Structures are given as structure tokens and as C-alpha cells.
Amino acid sequence: MVKVMVNGKTTEIAGNTSIVDLINSLGLKPEMVIVDLNERVVSRDLWKSTLLGEADRLELVSFVGGG
Amino acid sequence: MEDDFLIGGKRFKSRFLLGTGKFSSKETMRQAIVASGSGVVTVALRRIDLERTQENILGFVPENVTLLVNTSGARNAGEAVRIARIAKEAGYGNWVKIEVISDSRYLLPDNTETIKATEILAAEGFVVLPYMNPDLYAARALVAAGASAVMPLGSLIGSNQGLKMRTMIEVLIEEIRQVPIIVDAGIGRPSQAAEAMEMGADGVLVNTAVAAAEDPVLMAIAFAKGIEAGRDAYLARGDRERPFASASSPLTGFLYDE
Numbered sequence: 214m215v216k217v218m219v220n221g222k223t224t225e226i227a228g229n230t231s232i233v234d235l236i237n238s239l240g241l242k243p244e245m246v247i248v249d250l251n252e253r254v255v256s257r258d259l260w261k262s263t264l265l266g267e268a269d270r271l272e273l274v275s276f277v278g279g280g
Numbered sequence: 281m282e283d284d285f286l287i288g289g290k291r292f293k294s295r296f297l298l299g300t301g302k303f304s305s306k307e308t309m310r311q312a313i314v315a316s317g318s319g320v321v322t323v324a325l326r327r328i329d330l331e332r333t334q335e336n337i338l339g340f341v342p343e344n345v346t347l348l349v350n351t352s353g354a355r356n357a358g359e360a361v362r363i364a365r366i367a368k369e370a371g372y373g374n375w376v377k378i379e380v381i382s383d384s385r386y387l388l389p390d391n392t393e394t395i396k397a398t399e400i401l402a403a404e405g406f407v408v409l410p411y412m413n414p415d416l417y418a419a420r421a422l423v424a425a426g427a428s429a430v431m432p433l434g435s436l437i438g439s440n441q442g443l444k445m446r447t448m449i450e451v452l453i454e455e456i457r458q459v460p461i462i463v464d465a466g467i468g469r470p471s472q473a474a475e476a477m478e479m480g481a482d483g484v485l486v487n488t489a490v491a492a493a494e495d496p497v498l499m500a501i502a503f504a505k506g507i508e509a510g511r512d513a514y515l516a517r518g519d520r521e522r523p524f525a526s527a528s529s530p531l532t533g534f535l536y537d538e
Contacts, residue, residue, distance in 0.1 A: 220327045245336045246328060247370040252362065254369035272327060274366065276337050278309065279324025279350050280299030280437065280465070280487030 215267045232260040235271075247274045283515065285319075285483060287460050288375060288407035288428040290346065292319035295477065296507045297348070297462065298500070299487025300337065302438075308496055310340040316500040320346045322377055322485070324353070325363055348409060350377040357396035364401050376401060377431070378410040387437040391418040395425055402426025411464055414448035419456050430456055431485065433465040434476065438488040440468025443475060453480040470499075470506030477510025478518075 214225045219235070226235065232255060236243055248255045249272040255263055265271070285292040298318040303309035313321055321341060328334060341347065349367040354360035357380060364376040378401070380393040394410045395418065402408050407428045412418055414432035422430050432449050435441035443449065444466065453461050460482035467473050473484045486503055493499035 220330065239330055241328065241330075242334055242336070245334050247325070247366060249366055254366055256370075272366075273330075274325050275328050275334065276323045276349075276372075277326045278300035278303060278337055278491075279322055279352050280301050280485070 215265065215269075217265050217267070217269045217271060219271045220273055226265060228266075230265050232263045232265065232271075235265065236260065236273075239273075241273065245275050248272075249274065283511065285460070287483075288409075290319075293317070294319050294504070294507075295483040295511060296473075296504055297322070297464075297483055297485040298490065299485065300341070300491075301487050302491035303496060304491075306335060306337060306340040309337075309491070310342070312490055312496045312500040313342055313345060315497045315504070316490070317504050318345065320348050320375075322348045322350050322487070324350050325367060326353070346375060347373055348375045348377050349373070350379045350411075351397070352379045352381070354378075354380050354397075355382040356380060356390075357393040357400070360393070360397040361400050364397075364406060365404075368406065374405060375407045376409070378408060389413050389433065391415060394418075395421045398422055398427050399425040402428075409462070414445050414452055416448075416451055416455055419452050423456060423458050427459060429460045429462050429482075431462045431464040434463045434472070434484075435466030437465045439466050440489055441466050442468050442472040443479075446479070449476070449481070450479055470502045473503055474506040474510035474513070477507055478513045480514055483507075 215228050251270055285295045294317045296316050296318045297320045298316050299322045300309055351360035351363040360378050360380050368374050378394050378397045380390045381387050389411050391412050398408050398410050409429045410422050410427050411431045419430045435444035462483040463476040463481045464485035467486050468489045476484050490496050490499045
């Protein structure tokens with residue numbers, strides 16, 4: 214198990230969890246999610262191959278209405 | 281007569297920029313965007329609420345519309361830069377509205393931080409539209425920093441107070457010639473949008489006044505007409521105001537004169 218931060222909350226996940234695994238486990242629609250891992254955006258085609266490690270910081274963001 | 285709106289290397293027919301916040305439904309928002317004829321809409325980036333079902337706002341933005349991602353939520357230049365880079369890296373274009381605000385009561389933009397963020401992002405190739413508190417020195421600094429427009433507030437965001445900052449906006453319109461001036465924030469009525477355009481603004485950005493109207497689609501149409509009317513009036517170079525009367529018909533040849 215590793216401790217990662219997702220949207221500001223510390224969570225424990227299994228080691229070798231990929232980004233796509235995490236997105237699926239959270240019930241999120243991939244096409245609506247932008248993934249920022251340690252302050253770099255990870256493009257969708259790299260989600261399967263990017264594995265999360267200890268102390269990784271994830272921001273899962275999407276567009277909302279705004280002025 | 282051709283009077284296209286040239287900004288950020290693009291050409292638009294409409295001088296109406298529309299915000300997407302506060303709409304009662306995404307479908308209403310979509311209809312309002314279409315009705316407005318706007319070519320540029322603003323959106324914000326937020327953390328996904330992991331407890332709720334997602335709604336994809338982008339699916340409701342018409343395809344030919346330019347997305348202007350704002351940096352709302354940023355309290356300093358660093359945060360604004362990070363938000364802008366996320367949107368660009370994720371493939372959503374390089375147009376960014378810099379919005380750096382650190383007080384939640386008045387939502388006034390921080391000109392100093394906005395100038396810093398503009399310099400960084402313009403150098404990285406963004407089309408930067410900075411939201412600012414109208415101040416001539418700050419506007420000049422934004423132009424020097426590479427901004428593609430200057431967006432002075434008309435009045436407080438969401439307040440519908442209109443052009444409270446009129447005098448300072450007039451100064452900017454007169455003195456800043458290199459980039460378009462877009463009045464952004466606080467415009468509450470189509471007549472106020474028309475007035476901004478009559479003053480010589482190049483465009484206006486409206487959100488609350490449309491989204492919070494009882495009939496947002498009709499209000500979007502009203503604003504579009506007001507903005508066109510104001511622009512035409514500006515180009516028509518109207519007659520001046522006078523302190524005394526000026527008769528419309530000759531003051532001679534009256535009937536029944538003795």
C-alpha cells in the first residue's frame with residue numbers, strides 16, 4: 214500500500230495502481246478528467262502506463278462554468 | 281462596413297464575450313451562448329467533487345466557440361500560471377483570462393500579481409486576457425508584459441452595478457491603443473453594455489446579468505443587440521451634448537404669427 218494525495222486528501226492505495234485504475238475506482242468518466250500529477254499534466258494516453266507511488270500528489274480537475 | 285473584432289490573432293464578428301457560470305442548467309447555457317452570437321466563452325477549472333456525478337460542461341459549448349479558460353481560484357501569480365498551464369497541457373488551447381483575486385468580499389483583481397502572471401504566460405505563447413482594476417500604469421504594464429487585451433472591471437463581479445469605473449475606463453480607452461479594451465464584470469443591463477461600447481470599448485464580457493436573468497436566452501439576445509447598437513453608435517460618431525436647446529425646425533415662419 215502507498216499513501217498518495219488526491220485532491221488534497223491523503224488516501225492509501227495498492228502499490229502499482231495506475232492512473233486509469235484510480236480513475237475507474239473513483240467512478241469518474243475519463244473524458245471529463247484532467248490529471249495533474251506532481252504539477253505535471255499526464256495525458257490520457259499515458260494513464261495506463263503511469264503508476265502511482267508513495268507521496269504522489271494528484272489533482273483531478275475538470276471544467277466548470279465561470280465568468 | 282467591415283468592423284470585425286480582432287484579438288489574439290483571431291477574427292470575430294461578435295464583440296460579446298459570455299461567461300458560463302451561474303446558469304440554471306447546461307442546456308440553458310448552451311442556448312444562451314448560441315443566442316448571444318458570442319465567439320468566446322469563459323470557463324473555470326476546479327477539482328472534481330469525488331462525491332458527486334460529473335457533468336461535462338464542455339459538451340454544451342458549441343464547437344466553433346473559442347474557449348477562454350480563466351484562472352479563477354488563483355490567489356497569486358504562481359497559482360494563475362499553474363492553472364493556465366494545466367489547461368494548455370491538457371489540450372484546451374492557449375487562451376487564458378488571468379484572474380488573480382485574494383479577497384472574497386469584493387473579488388477585486390490584484391493588478392500586481394496579474395502583471396507578473398501575464399509576463400510569464402505571454403512568454404510561453406499564451407494569448408493572455410488579464411482581468412484588472414482600471415489603472416493606467418497597470419494597463420501599460422500589462423501591454424508591455426505581452427497581454428493581448430486589457431479587461432478592466434466595470435464594477436464588482438456579479439454586482440450588476442454597471443459602469444461604476446467609467447471614468448477610469450475612459451482613460452484606458454483613450455490612452456491604451458495597442459490592444460483591445462474589454463469591459464469585464466459588473467455589467468448588469470444591455471443598456472450598460474451599449475454604453476461601454478459607445479464609450480469606445482472594443483468588447484464586453486458579461487456573465488451574471490445573462491445567467492441570472494429569468495429568461496437567460498432572451499437576455500443574451502438583448503445584450504447582443506445592445507452591444508451592436510453601442511458599437512454602431514460609436515462608429516457613427518454622434519452629435520455632442522449641449523447646455524442649451526437647439527431647435528429641430530426653423531424658429532421662423534410660425535403659423536398664426538402676428
